[in-house]
Amino acid sequence: MNSIGSMLSRDQEPRLAECETHGAYESRNLFRSVWSGCPQCGAEREAQEKTERERKGRSEWLAAWQRKIGSAGIPERFRDRSLESFVAETDAKRRALDFALSYADDFDSALEIGRSALFIGGVGTGKTHLAAGIGLHIMARNSRTVLFSTVMRAIRLVKDTWNKEADQTETEAIATLTAPDLLILDEVGVQFGSETEKLILFDVLNERYEKRRPTLLLSNLDLGGVRTYLGERVFDRIREDGGEVVIFDWQSHRGRG
Ligand SMILES: [Zn+2]
Numbered sequence: 138m139n140s141i142g143s144m145l146s147r148d149q150e151p152r153l154a155e156c157e158t159h160g161a162y163e164s165r166n167l168f169r170s171v172w173s174g175c176p177q178c179g180a181e182r183e184a185q186e187k188t189e190r191e192r193k194g195r196s197e198w199l200a201a202w203q204r205k206i207g208s209a210g211i212p213e214r215f216r217d218r219s220l221e222s223f224v225a226e227t228d229a230k231r232r233a234l235d236f237a238l239s240y241a242d243d244f245d246s247a248l249e250i251g252r253s254a255l256f257i258g259g260v261g262t263g264k265t266h267l268a269a270g271i272g273l274h275i276m277a278r279n280s281r282t283v284l285f286s287t288v289m290r291a292i293r294l295v296k297d298t299w300n301k302e303a304d305q306t307e308t309e310a311i312a313t314l315t316a317p318d319l320l321i322l323d324e325v326g327v328q329f330g331s332e333t334e335k336l337i338l339f340d341v342l343n344e345r346y347e348k349r350r351p352t353l354l355l356s357n358l359d360l361g362g363v364r365t366y367l368g369e370r371v372f373d374r375i376r377e378d379g380g381e382v383v384i385f386d387w388q389s390h391r392g393r394g
Contacts, residue, residue: 205276209317210285215269223266229387230263236383237267241274244281248318250378251349257356257363258385264355268321271353275319284317287324291341292334315344319351326358326366339371346374360384 154164156175164172206216220238225231233256240247240254256264272283286294291314298307305313314320320341329335345352354375356363360382364372376382 202277206273209272209276209283210290211269211272211283212265212285215265216273218266218269218273220267220270220274223263223270227387229384233263233267233383233385236381237271240381241271241278244271244275244279244319247351248281248349251346251351252378253352253354253375253380255354255356255360255363255375255380255382256385257358257360257382258387259357259389261389262385262387264385265323268323268353268355272319272321281318282316283319283321284314285321285323286314288322288327288338289324291322292329292337295337295341296334311341311344314341315348315350317350319353320345321353321355323355325354325356326362339368342367342371342374 149166151163151165152172153161154172154175155161156178159175159177162175162177164174166172203216220234220241223230223234223237225234236254240252246252256268258264269285272285275281276283294313295307295310297303298305298310329338342352352375354363356366358366367375
């Protein structure tokens with residue numbers, strides 16, 4: 138005779154048990170001397186585990202999101218800037234915000250035609266806030282790739298590959314700057330160290346133009362200054378296909394903004 142069958146058989150009748158928290162409950166014999174525990178305790182434990190799983194899921198999602206923002210190069214203090222949190226209490230600010238909202242919402246069509254934009258204005262007027270807001274928006278909603286960089290950092294990325302010990306080739310560095318769906322280029326207008334540096338920037342802008350990948354350029358110079366800095370040809374290319382100039386001509390609100 139097979140004795141396993143009799144070992145597994147539930148031949149003992151349910152019995153009354155007592156939970157310290159929930160009081161009396163009916164305990165069923167599960168296996169030999171193993172009896173079922175308090176069902177309410179079980180349900181509570183299950184709910185707790187579910188919450189824990191969800192919390193962990195959220196924090197994993199958050200960590201992945203932080204990594205994504207980190208690799209997009211968005212500066213630390215702008216990582217929580219959303220388009221929704223931009224305070225637009227004047228008409229000029231509202232125009233800037235409206236542009237940013239529609240550009241972000243309709244980024245797919247900007248990408249289709251390679252529509253770039255130019256944000257012009259003094260320090261602390263919210264250019265970076267709106268640009269970061271656009272970047273974060275299209276990363277989150279459209280799963281688009283974004284790279285935020287200053288002009289000098291972009292140039293350095295390429296120049297560093299000229300080093301013998303560099304682990305990246307120049308082509309790879311250029312690709313880092315030209316592959317993202319949106320490149321946000323800050324500090325356009327900062328003095329080039331050499332003609333070579335200028336050419337590196339133009340290479341990147343040209344390649345993006347040819348691939349119809351939009352670039353957001355941020356500058357403290359006025360429009361004429363930006364045109365001189367970039368030169369007619371590059372400037373015209375940026376303004377082609379509806380590339381808009383958004384003027385941030387109000388006083389700095391740094392510290393609040
Ligand atoms: Zn219990």
